[in-house]
Amino acid sequence: MTTSPNTPGESPVAAAPLRLALHETPDHLDGAWWPRSRVLATEAAQLVDQFPASVGRINRLLFSRPDWDDGATNGQGLRRIQAGRGPVKVGSFPRDDTHLMVLSMANGRRLRLVVVPSDTDQAEGERRMRAVATHSAHGGTDPDWARAHHESPGH
Incomplete structure (x- = not known):
């Protein structure tokens, strides 16, 4: 069996492509992120490391x-x-359930990404990502998905 060394912060999930859709002209949301698991330490590290440098x-x-x-x-x-x-x-x-990830950028800008649950099936996940990227709208069916368009976690 052959193994490859991991660098700090790298995990098997980190090798997968980032599922991120950014809206061209932000309205209320700046995009959507569809992590592959519910493990924040792994998924957030991947988001940070693979986030588009141009943004x-x-x-x-x-x-x-x-x-x-x-x-x-x-x-x-x-x-x-x-x-x-x-x-x-x-x-x-602690009790916020808007399914948002707020990114504070080095340039002072704040981006709001709706988090698509990792267990969302492929077709629905892709639909949600397209909806946010093209319209900055959820178009989802569950109440939290629709509500996140109008809410923001406190500062």
């Missing part, structure tokens, strides 16, 4: 705890993730 560098992430299995330990929200480029601060809203 900018992510400095901090704010997340909705209910979206992730590892968003909190002993009632305390995760405070840092280890990306391939190094540690990145993260924050959370």
Whole structure:
């Protein structure tokens, strides 16, 4: 059996392409992100490391705890993730269920991504990603998906 060395922050999931759709002219949402699992430490590291350089560098992430299995330990929200480029601060809203990931960029800009649940089937996930990328609208059927268009986690 042959194994390959991993660099810090790299995981088997990190090798998969990032499922990210950014809206050309942001309205209320800037895009959608469809992680492959509910493991924030792995998925957020992939988002940071594979985020398009042309859009900018992510400095901090704010997340909705209910979206992730590892968003909190002993009632305390995760405070840092280890990306391939190094540690990145993260924050959370304990009871926020808007399914949003707020990215604070190095240039001071904030981007809001709706998080498509990782267990969404392929056809529905692709439909949701297209809906946000082309219209900055959800077009989803579940209440949280529709509501996220009008809400934002607190600052």
